Each structure stands twice: as structure tokens, then as C-alpha cells.
Amino acid sequence: MIYIDKNKNEMEKFISLIKDLQDTKSIKTIVINSANIVLLKSLLQLNLKIIVSPISFEKQFTEEMKNFLQKNKIQYYNLTNHQSHLNKSSLDNRNIFVKKVFQDSLNTLDTEIKNIVISASFALENNLIEFGEEVIGLDEENGNLTAMVILKPNYKNNIINTKIIKIIAKPIVRN
Numbered sequence: 001m002i003y004i005d006k007n008k009n010e011m012e013k014f015i016s017l018i019k020d021l022q023d024t025k026s027i028k029t030i031v032i033n034s035a036n037i038v039l040l041k042s043l044l045q046l047n048l049k050i051i052v053s054p055i056s057f058e059k060q061f062t063e064e065m066k067n068f069l070q071k072n073k074i075q076y077y078n079l080t081n082h083q084s085h086l087n088k089s090s091l092d093n094r095n096i097f098v099k100k101v102f103q104d105s106l107n108t109l110d111t112e113i114k115n116i117v118i119s120a121s122f123a124l125e126n127n128l129i130e131f132g133e134e135v136i137g138l139d140e141e142n143g144n145l146t147a148m149v150i151l152k153p154n155y156k157n158n159i160i161n162t163k164i165i166k167i168i169a170k171p172i173v174r175n
Contacts (some may be wrong), residue, residue: 002169006146010169011042014145017168018136019047025132027150031120034140035061037068044072047135051128052117054075079174110170112139112147117162125153129153134165147173 002017004010021027023073029049034040043050052074054061061069061076109117117136125131132152139147148169154162 001167003172004144004146004169006141006144006171009144011039011145014138014148014169015042015046015153017148018048021136021150021168022046022048023082025150026173029129029133029135030138031123031129031135032115032138032140032151033119034138035065036140036143037065039140039143039145040068040072040074044074050074051123052123053122054078061073069139075128077122077128084096110147112141112171113149116147116149117141117151117153117159117164119159119163120174121156121159124153130156145169 002013004013013145018030027048028052030043030046031053032040032043033053035052035054040050040052046160050063053076054105061078066076068074086124116139120129120135120137121134124131129135131154134152135149137147137149137151138145147167150165152165154160
């Protein structure tokens with residue numbers, strides 16, 4: 001695992017890691033939490049399917065961003081109350097023990113990894129990826145990539161069964 005300084009631009013390192021994955025695995029899709037056009041332009045060179053998720057419910061895509069995505073044939077979706085909808089639908093029919101395990105499991109993940117899991121689940125829910133497909137998940141903050149994961153997302157009503165295959169990069173935790 002590689003630890004990333006969130007304040008440094010590590011794009012070259014991420015591009016290299018993704019190229020290595022292209023050579024060793026049959027991953028064809030990137031799901032990324034980003035609204036950064038410069039960052040997305042860098043990813044276009046990889047010739048992978050790119051699915052973009054808004055960073056948060058509050059930060060939906062601008063018209064400029066939507067135009068860029070459409071022009072470059074990058075798929076995207078908008079959120080409909082991301083987190084609360086996820087928590088409600090994922091746990092409605094579960095017993096107390098399963099709810100506690102689910103919440104504790106999510107709490108052990110870094111925020112960036114949680115964001116990737118949720119975004120990939122929503123991409124699956126919006127039929128932008130196939131069920132069972134391995135994808136590369138990326139998270140971005142302030143124009144810098146902060147985390148990278150290989151995962152098989154599950155539908156939001158069963159997100160607890162999402163498989164994180166490998167955490168490749170995550171941020172350095174500073175106290």
C-alpha cells in the first residue's frame with residue numbers, strides 16, 4: 001500500500017499505478033469522485049471507461065463540468081441525497097446486530113475509501129457498471145488524488161457485500 005500526502009500532487013504516481021493494473025488485471029473502468037477538469041483530462045490518456053461521481057450532494061456538477069463530461073464521453077450521475085439514502089436503504093431490513101457491524105465496518109474505513117465504496121455502489125445502481133465488475137475507485141480532494149482502491153461494488157441496498165479487493169493508496173494520517 002502506498003500512503004499519499006493529500007497536499008501533494010501525486011497524479012504521475014496514480015497514472016503509473018493504473019497503467020500497471022491495466023497490464024496485470026482486466027479492469028476497464030474507473031469510478032472517481034471529482035469535479036476537477038484538469039484531473040479528468042489526465043485520466044483520459046488511459047483509455048479506460050471513466051465514471052464521475054459528484055464529490056457530495058452539495059457539490060453537484062456545474063454546466064461547464066457537464067459539458068466537458070459529455071464532450072469527452074465520460075459518464076456521470078448526480079446524487080439524490082447520497083449518504084442518508086444509503087444508510088436508510090442499506091439497513092432497513094437488517095437486524096440490530098447486522099446494522100451495528102455495518103456501521104462499525106464503515107467507520108473503520110478512511111473517509112476517502114468510504115466515498116469510493118459509496119460512489120461505486122451508486123454507479124452500479126445507475127447501470128453505469130455491471131454487477132460483479134472489478135473497478136478502480138479514485139477519490140480526489142482539492143485537485144489531488146487521495147485514494148485508490150480495486151473493488152467490486154454491490155447495490156446500495158446490499159452495500160455491506162461490496163468487496164474491497166485491494167487498497168492501493170490512501171492518505172497519510174497526521175495527528
